[in-house]
Amino acid sequence: MSGLAARLATVLGAPVSGLARIGGGDLSEVWQARDGDGRGIIVKRAAGARTEAVMLAAIEAAGCPVPRVLHGGSGLLVMERLPSGHRPGTAGWAGFGAAAATLHAATGPRYGWSENHAFGPVAIPNAAAPDWPAFWAERRLLAAPEALPAEIARRLDSLAARLPELLPQAPRPALLHGDLWIGNALFGPDGFSGLIDPACSWGDPEVDLAMLALFASPPPAFFDAYGPLPPGAAERVPLYQLWPALVHLRLFGAGYRDLVEGLLRAVGA
The missing domain is CATH 3.90.1200.10 (Aminoglycoside phosphotransferase (APH), C-terminal lobe)
Incomplete structure (x- = not known):
């Protein structure tokens, strides 16, 4: 198990599957995976992970849709994966x-x-x-x-x-x-x-x-x-x-x- 996969298993309480990098590079690394229940998740490794989690919570509290945060802190942000990839x-x-x-x-x-x-x-x-x-x-x-x-x-x-x-x-x-x-x-x-x-x-x-x-x-x-x-x-x-x-x-x-x-x-x- 890779270091990131092991850390995700720890913070989520179950192993993940299908971990693959999908983007990032300038300001952060972005990965996708599936949690222990098979649901899609997005993972960001970035110094401001805790700060971003707080911001997402503020936007959600305002009633605007954002990914649900599963973990945010110590350089790691884990979120549910929302539908994407379509033209508006x-x-x-x-x-x-x-x-x-x-x-x-x-x-x-x-x-x-x-x-x-x-x-x-x-x-x-x-x-x-x-x-x-x-x-x-x-x-x-x-x-x-x-x-x-x-x-x-x-x-x-x-x-x-x-x-x-x-x-x-x-x-x-x-x-x-x-x-x-x-x-x-x-x-x-x-x-x-x-x-x-x-x-x-x-x-x-x-x-x-x-x-x-x-x-x-x-x-x-x-x-x-x-x-x-x-x-x-x-x-x-x-x-x-x-x-x-x-x-x-x-x-x-x-x-x-x-x-x-x-x-x-x-x-x-």
């Missing part, structure tokens, strides 16, 4: 939109999160800030200027000074998935089945929607199910897309610099 279709997108609305209906005590977390080596600071523009500036856009090209850091600093004019002062602190791209939404034969790989915080719901639109084009079915957006939401999209673009630049290199610079131009920075 109109009904799938509608189910996704309704689930996102349910997620964002949950309201937290402040902006940020109870602890800092990370995308691999990219830290995600979550300490409180006096208002939303300050949080987005200090905890996101200006979180690590030393890790960015000097010109981009300078332009972000200039943009941050304008954020009180560009962002709402005090939007309701909704529960955010935090990494809401289409690859983190699962679709089975019956439509939307759940969200995975969260990086949660409390903040403006438009953050998640902007992230989703960065690498996908959600159809009207998604937004019809989600509900109306506040005035000015379209103008704020590039401001919110800057954060995931900066994360990609830091994780994957100069190939994402054009994306960052295009978003900076879009907001006049």
Whole structure:
């Protein structure tokens, strides 16, 4: 029995079968297997396993579908396997939109999160800030200027000074998935089945929607199910897309610099 299989048998209380690696590599290792009752499970080996388990529990408590966590801690996250691998279709997108609305209906005590977390080596600071523009500036856009090209850091600093004019002062602190791209939404034969790989915080719901639109084009079915957006939401999209673009630049290199610079131009920075 491999070391991972032995550990899974210990935490689940029975041997697993069919253990096989299916993905990961940049930020974690992902495996699939079947538990002692023959049910499909997904296993992640990642430093933030406990933190992710807490986030999945928060999303589940909000009423949004996620995989049930079977174990989370000491670098190992074990979850039930949800139906996946299907194209969303109109009904799938509608189910996704309704689930996102349910997620964002949950309201937290402040902006940020109870602890800092990370995308691999990219830290995600979550300490409180006096208002939303300050949080987005200090905890996101200006979180690590030393890790960015000097010109981009300078332009972000200039943009941050304008954020009180560009962002709402005090939007309701909704529960955010935090990494809401289409690859983190699962679709089975019956439509939307759940969200995975969260990086949660409390903040403006438009953050998640902007992230989703960065690498996908959600159809009207998604937004019809989600509900109306506040005035000015379209103008704020590039401001919110800057954060995931900066994360990609830091994780994957100069190939994402054009994306960052295009978003900076879009907001006049």
